Amino acid sequence: MDVVEGNHQKNPGGPVMEISVLAIDLAKSVFQLHGNDAHGRCRLRRKLRRSELRPFIALLPPCIVAMEACSGSQYWAREFRALGHQVRLIAPQFVKPFVKTNKNDSADAEAIAEAAIRPNMRFVPIKERWQQDLLSIHRARDLLIGHRVAVSNALRGFLAEQGLVFAIGDGALKKGLQEVFSRPEPVVSVQFAEILQALFSQLRLLTEQIEELDRKLEGVARTDERCKRLQKIEGVGPIISTAILGTIGDAREFKNGRSLSAFWGLVPRQSSSGGKQQLLGISKRGDGYIRKLLIHGARSAVQWAGKKDTPRNRWVLEKVRTRGMNKATVALANKNARVIWAVLAKGEHYRAAA
Numbered sequence: 001m002d003v004v005e006g007n008h009q010k011n012p013g014g015p016v017m018e019i020s021v022l023a024i025d026l027a028k029s030v031f032q033l034h035g036n037d038a039h040g041r042c043r044l045r046r047k048l049r050r051s052e053l054r055p056f057i058a059l060l061p062p063c064i065v066a067m068e069a070c071s072g073s074q075y076w077a078r079e080f081r082a083l084g085h086q087v088r089l090i091a092p093q094f095v096k097p098f099v100k101t102n103k104n105d106s107a108d109a110e111a112i113a114e115a116a117i118r119p120n121m122r123f124v125p126i127k128e129r130w131q132q133d134l135l136s137i138h139r140a141r142d143l144l145i146g147h148r149v150a151v152s153n154a155l156r157g158f159l160a161e162q163g164l165v166f167a168i169g170d171g172a173l174k175k176g177l178q179e180v181f182s183r184p185e186p187v188v189s190v191q192f193a194e195i196l197q198a199l200f201s202q203l204r205l206l207t208e209q210i211e212e213l214d215r216k217l218e219g220v221a222r223t224d225e226r227c228k229r230l231q232k233i234e235g236v237g238p239i240i241s242t243a244i245l246g247t248i249g250d251a252r253e254f255k256n257g258r259s260l261s262a263f264w265g266l267v268p269r270q271s272s273s274g275g276k277q278q279l280l281g282i283s284k285r286g287d288g289y290i291r292k293l294l295i296h297g298a299r300s301a302v303q304w305a306g307k308k309d310t311p312r313n314r315w316v317l318e319k320v321r322t323r324g325m326n327k328a329t330v331a332l333a334n335k336n337a338r339v340i341w342a343v344l345a346k347g348e349h350y351r352a353a354a
Helices: 014-018 050-058 073-082 092-098 105-116 129-161 170-182 190-223 225-230 238-248 257-263 288-303 311-323 325-346
Strands: 004-006 021-025 030-036 042-049 064-068 086-090 268-270 279-282
Touching (some): 021 105, 030 050, 030 105, 042 050, 042 105, 050 073, 064 073, 073 086, 086 105, 129 170, 129 190, 129 288, 170 190, 190 225, 190 238, 225 238, 238 325, 288 311, 311 325
Parallel strands (some): 004 042
Antiparallel strands (some): 021 030, 268 279
């Protein structure tokens, strides 16, 4: 068997041309390649620098290019797809069982090649550039919210040390600080007041930046037809609809609504054996950001369920009565995920039960 090995090859030929599946272990600067032919025999093992990877792949005939879904994988997936290859992204936890020996780049690349041809393997959808641009707004917003919470907590901690305690909420904190600064007689020292002013200014700046990102997302939600249809669902607003659009794109890549709900970790875990089924809490797999948004949106819908008598609200209230608020909230988030799949995959409008 001829196996091409080495670190450089400008003109691939011979055994390299027989490659049916090319697996790439991605990294920042050095990439490990492993190529198999149609019979699963190894035909290529090579390391390439970042600048060498795309030219090398461009010279190969169309084949399956497999990679782990990790940082940078979406970019390379689009690049290789544009070169005519069939790209498959695999979640790392599905690759790990195929590693035959100690972990190293070569063994990882070989495992990716094995996992890519499994008939029942589930692959990660490839995101378009506009989806990643949309998600970058969400990630930046989530990061800024975390910073705002940290600054707010720091302010409250400093103030509590001076005997100043305010009610819960950013509005109460803002009002309390303004009162402290506006009092004719100083409540705190000049040095401490300067620290409060600096943190308060940062808090206001973070709030303005978050509101600007909210306006951008609301603009997308107003103009995109899919977002408009999603927002008809109770518990789904502009933030959730745009996040879903950026995450899954084409819902038809999922077989049914349960598959999409499982993708977001909203279905129960199982511990079944001997024909006895045992369901546990939700799996919490997949995208934690979308799961968090869906649960927050469902919680809002649960709180409003008593305002209007509908079959859906009666179902929610019954869940609250029998299972409690938290489990009812997660159950509604699971139901919404399935409805979202139906709306996006079938191109239909949401029709609430009369």
